[in-house]
Amino acid sequence: MRFSLVLLAMLMPAPVSAEERAITIAVVTQERDPVQPVSPLDREVKDQGLAGARLGTADNATTGRFIRQRFTLVDRVIPKDGNPAETIRVLAAEGIRFVVADLDAPALRAAASSEQARGMLFINVQTPDDALRNEACRANVLHTIPSRTMLADALAQYLMAKRWRRWFLVTGSQPGDKLLADAYRRAAKRFGAEIVAEKEWTFKPGHARTDTGHVTLQSEIPALTQVVDHDVLVVADEANEFGDFLPGRTARPRPVAGTQGLVTTAWSPVSEQWGATQLQARFEKLAGRRMGVVDYAAWAAVRSIGEAAIRSRSDDPFAIMSYLRSPDFVLAGFKGQGQSFRPWDGQMRQPILIAGPRLLVSVSPQAGYLHRGSELDTLGIDREESRCKF
Template identity: 35%
Template sequence: MFSVTAICKQIGFNSSRLRCVATLLALLLSSSVCSSVWAVELQSVSFALIEYADDPRYRTEVTDARYQAQPWGRLDTAVELAIQESRFAAQKNGIRFTLTRHEVEELSELPALIQRLQAEGTQFFLLDLPAEGVRLAAGAGQGRNTILFNLSALDNTLRDQSCQPNLLHVVPSRRMLTDAMAQYLISKKWKEVLVLHSEAEADLRYLESLQGSAKKFGLDLVTLKPYTLGSDPRQRYQNNISLLTAKDDYDVVYVVDSTGEFAVDVPYAIVKPRPVVGASGLVADWWHWAWERNGAPQVNKRFKKKAKRQMTGYDWSAWLAVKVIAQAMLDQSATDHHSGSADSLLDTLHSEAFKLDGAKGYPLNFRPWNNQLRQPVFLTSLNRVIGRAPIDGFLHPLNNLDILGSDRDKSRCQLNLGAKP
């Protein structure tokens, strides 16, 4: 047997005997705790991040341009950060979260990939895909003890005719974003709107969403003008911003541009001294690194340290999807109804009692009729958050967040009809 004094001398501790004993005790307790943690065999639960190799949103020239409300990089870092932050909640339920990453060369490969991963035991799928890819992946994952999260597709139809019970939308719909901007314009009394849009299919859907928001909140879209990206002199009436904005009378210019590539040149290039909104200037976004409340600075700091860039709305969606499952497991554990299956967690997520902190100032949960995450939307400039929708004065009889996007009585998706609004 070694004496305490001998042990202290052996480890080079030359302070008082009492402090040495305290240090040894702390070391023993630490060792005991670590041993007990590692003695428990944790069940591995995998999140499968599904990506499209040829996704135009992630072309290097696009991500390097840092267009507003566009992805600035792939989403794996945000998922890894959330898994790291959620490890204690997972361990409480005897689970260890892991991430597997999968990329398809063609969207047509998605059904086979989803089915293979399901057969291997994967229950949670994080879909960083365009709208058509989300439809294909969701169709393959229907009704099989699986939860799929839409991280980045804004398309309204995914929440309407293409909805399904186990497809959850963390990213807002395009209609939620145009509703937020329409609210802000009405609040500023900028009602006369000149709209610049392209003829691309994505921008025509974007325009349709804006038109619905204008009708809902009372904006007057005075003129719709198509633009063409480029500098061909033969198309100067469609690619010259001065010519596009010279003749009409308007309070504000709304640029409908799904990519942000044309919109970036519009501010300060229009003829009249008017605000520019939409895809440049003042932009509706669901996250911004300059938000300084509700714990957001800490989230941004942790992400920036890991990713070496600022956090975008797309990153926030990926980060929050992991938090959704971790919180649902914690809620089940508190009520002694934990089964670990995706189906049981889906019941928890469909409950109005489920609440989640997304560092945006509101408790977040999912709309029972279309699985869209209720959330506020920021009105942002390049380096500031100018406002947050719902704007003061725009109220809803049950939940003010439901003023953004398709409400229950307007939705073409009616999941969970028995659930309370």
């Protein structure tokens, strides 16, 4: 009889508070100058990130209502010349403690380092800046968007699996392009590839839109890419200014990979394995478009907060942050492996998709790359390399 009572007690649900816990999450963005797309097929997305956060909030509500946790989403837009710290001050005054930060690196630093930010949790969903995971890291900032180093390592593993060891690196002129090129150089050294040639793209992208633009590109690109033999052209063009011009126009018939061509990414509309089709369909129904990388990062950020709040049965940002950094937290991210946050720098460890324009090609980490902890930690900065000091 005693055994039966113990078993019954184990099977009974844990008591919940009669008082409903309300958790409000703010999506914070900043006004940006409009960017002219390379392709006429591209359309301006006005709810980038926000739509993913909305889907994450709906997912949280499905589970949260059973334990009387209510999730609410608000969005705030910082003016182009506005002060991120002022926006955070207003959010703090409203009692909001959770921020999904769709901000560039300088704005995120300003927001997360402000005085009012000390009791808040920020999750970065936009910037891949490695410094934010290293010397500029903060204890109140997590990252669901992959770092440049993670993306470069994912590509290097795949190229080495294909035995494409000789790389020709073409880099854009933007600061982010330079940093990504540094990540590619590091990855090449780390995984045994060789960068046999490097060039910087200097052609003005607007020239391609003239009536004879394709003719000019057809002569400019072969001249630019006439270098020593190589297995693959690796492109660093985060601003998406020129990389799409390269496939089909290079001097040698070689694959293009990196930011264009065969891309490394946290998410792609072509992903359909591990239940991804279901996530894609729900997003399209909500947003009327396909899910992008920032949408996925924002969805993962909101879901992470929700999962930690539900598991810890708390609405306290410090309790939720502690749970997110613990070994107990795992997010089902529709990419085949559970995703969690690295305790040494706050980066979400996750598989990286290798995607073509229409189909998924592969997923890194590749087979054979082992790690004493998680194979996902073969992508990006490992604990011993980290310069992050909380």
